[in-house]
Amino acid sequence: MLEIDGLTRHFGGTRAVDGVSLRIPDGQMVGVIGRSGAGKSTLLRLINRLVEPTAGSIRFGGRDVSTLRGQALRDWRTGCAMVFQQFNLVQRLDVLTNVLIGRLNHRRGALAHLASLFAHFSAAERATALATLDRFDLLGTALQRADTLSGGQQQRVAICRALMQQPRILLADEPIASLDPQNARVVMDALRQVNRQDGLTVLVNLHHLDTARAYCDRIVAMQQGRVMFDGAPGELTADRVAMIYGVSEAEFHGHAAPLTGSGIAMPAGALA
Amino acid sequence: MSGAVAAQEAAYLSLRRQRRLSTVLGAAIFLACLLTAGWVSEFHPATLAAGVPRIGEYFGRIAPSLEWSKLFSGSGTEGSLAFWFYRLDKWAWLLFETAQMAALATLMGATAALLLAFPAARNLRLPAWAYQGARRLLEATRTVPEIVFALIFVWAFGVGALAGILAIALHTAGALGKLFADAMENIEMRPWEGVRASGGSWLQACRYAVLPAAAPDLLSYALLRFEINLRSASVIGFVGAGGIGEELYNVISFNYYEEISAIILLIILAVMCIDLVSERLRMRIIEVVS
Helix, strand or coil, rough: CCEEEEEEEECCCCCEEEEEEEEEECEEEEEEEEECCCHHHHHHHHHHHHCCCCCECCCCCCCCCCCCCCCHHHHHHHHHEEECCCCCCCCHHHHHHHHHHHHHHHCCCHHHHHCCCCCCCHHHHHHHHHHHHHHCCHHHHHEHHHCCHHHHHHHHHHHHHHHHHCCEEEEECCCCCHHHHHHHHHHHHHHHHHHHCCCCEEEEEEECCCHHHCCCCEEEECCCCCCEEECHHHCCCCHHHHHHHHCHHHHCCCCCCCCHHHHHCCCCCCCC | CHHHHHHHHHHHHHHHHHHHHHHHHHHHHHHHHHHHHHHHHCCCCHHHHHHHHHHHHHHHHHHCCCCCCCCCCCCCCCCHHHCCCHHHHHHCCCHHHHHHHHHHHHHHHHHHHHHHHHHCCHHHHHHHHHHHHHHHHHHHHHCCCCCHHHHHHHHCCCHHHHHHHHHEEEEEEEEHHHHHEEEEECCCCCCHHHHHHCCCCCHHHHHHHHHHHHHHHHHHHHHHHHHHHHHHHHHHHHHHCCCCCHHHHHHHHHCCCCCCCCCCCCHHHHHHHHHHHHHHHHHHHHHHCC
């Protein structure tokens, strides 16, 4: 269980995240929606501790993780893997090494740490990495440089890297915002698979309500740093959207809305 | 409408007037500074005019007396190439030693520079004391000229190549370290965030997110530095720090005119060779790495 209480982050005068409280049980797939600047991204970065909270607390399994330092902080970060909008892979390294970066914090002691600087990974780790790549149809790309891959492939490599961390939670910050509809669907399917098969809690930031409705068990809608809606996809009706954002759903998505409708259709029986 | 257009035109004209004025003013200030600098440093045109012919005279003295008919005769015949370069074997060895000094010093300096560049890169956000410490240390080592370091090391370790190598390495560490740190500050920070977010330590992020991105630049700077160091190694022998410089200093002080020209010619040839080869090598390596 991930418990967030009164989580707040100020950037100068603006409150990016403003008193957010959430209870997220293990194994849930949560879609966080909202327009640009609603604070979705900051919320996820706060959880991974890439950003320090101004106030509030984050607890996981009863333990306060918002004040961790040093090795304990790195362990927490390993436990809640992050996937980014721009993939954040090391472009000039091969795919396999990029995936193995997820193992860096799994070595203990100064000597093992030193060995990790010389790209020394065990045969078992390589085998797991290759198997994970194979699971997402990327085995053939293992020795290619990351920058030779398409956006959709890179995002799946990033998911593989995240899985190598053996996390409890997967945070995905706008994972499909830079992808075309076809690739967006493949990546969302991968996230759902991770949630269902590996039992990971998934928090995914999304721009589009339809995508969130199609893939998530629960939707959290944010506006100006605050949570305006928190419930099942079915409860987020057009009227509720209009109430929260003061505009209709079509207007919420704006003119350029390539991922709605047929572009990212719900997989058959995905919610069954 | 036309009123607004006219107003923009007027604004444009006044802006142009202003820019011209500041250009003229800037040029005037620059000229004044230039004249002051020349006056303070005693760069008098009269002295220049008097001295220039003497430079020609010196070159006339060190020029070898070659004769066409004997050009390819043995080293015993005056006027032949072999006579001019009669100690070619010794000089070639000294040149080789000089190149080795430069190579070793570059390697040592670049290693130190690499280690110091990570703390000296602002975007890698080490605590202020580490950043300031690394930056100031790099500054200190690169502001002091190699020849001063060489004098100190000759005093400490005695006459020989070791002093020269250490002196050049120290200066190289400072000069390269700054360039390395600047190259690291220019990298894309997303991979860094990726490594950190997955629980990687600062060192691991340096290794996996910074080094691969900066590597082509670092390599290019290091190879360029090798060329510069070859020139440095050629003169550092003047203070007894090894290499061909020592020999050059000796023949200059003893006025062995023909030998001066022979050695200078050799150094120029060697530097040219290294320049050509290393330029090719640099391009090739950068192509492979990137």
